[in-house]
Amino acid sequence: MIRTVLPAEAAAVAGLHARARATYYPDGIPQDGTDWLAGWRSSIERPDGQVLCAVDEGRITGIASFRTAEGAPADTVKLFQFHVDPDHWRAGIGTELHAACVEQWKADGKRTATLDVHIDNRRAQAFYARLGWAPDPENPPAEGDHHLYLRFSVTAQ
Template sequence: MEVREAGLGDLSGIVELHSRARVAYYGAGGLPIGEILTPELAREQREGWAAAITSARKRVRVAVVDGALAGVLAMGPPHTSGLDPRTTAQLYQIHVDPELWGRGVGGALHALFVRHLADEGLALGVLEVWERNTQARAFYTRHGWRPDGTSRPGPAQTPYLGMRRTTP
């Protein structure tokens, strides 16, 4: 597996991978495919990933296995204004091709985020995960994340839950 910085040449592959991952985890949580894949969401994904890739403050990394895009990581300053970007970073997203779940791609991308915290001298990592995405919640719990009591509305009247991880 190769992990490298994402470029705009990766944009279509990232959007496709993100869509496959969304169908897998939102679908497993009972969300109908028509609510997961819409033209509006596809446009928003493409614009959001392009902005993240070109941002001076955000970092996007891709994992490549056998020449194919296998996963993507996005991270940067916290979205919440109450968190200090001098001490905190947010793990915005990790998406792995569902056919490669359980093969270490997500773990490798997560390790990059933890390394980012250490390299930048940041004491805290934060993220949000959809409550029904039990696989992701278990993944993050295994990697030292704990619920922080925050939430915000999500699809299907199911919230996104806040989690945090302190650096060792």
């Protein structure tokens, strides 16, 4: 089941986020002082964004956070976070969650979606490519940047 995350679920979402990110940092997640719980609480409560989750047997197994980024065209949505619990990889959860995002973007009148993915997260890059995401020609990789910028045509779906 895909639904909107509830404010009381912020800790579960932050925990899933940490487990997923840990898989593509071979030396451990960088400790940069980020308070993920506070960040997720803010994302969940934002009136201009949405956080969806996949739920299986009462447990959150996937999360997606998106909104129109500052300075972006009104018909463009940015996917800020998209994670599936590593214990549930290859079960179709990511594909189902992505389809729910696309459905919501269409309902919101979005034409284009963007995201950035960590350069070392090859698994996610392959996942996004299978779904039709491609390198964003307006945001080529900068030297020393640890992210790839991808673009998706919502209207082509």
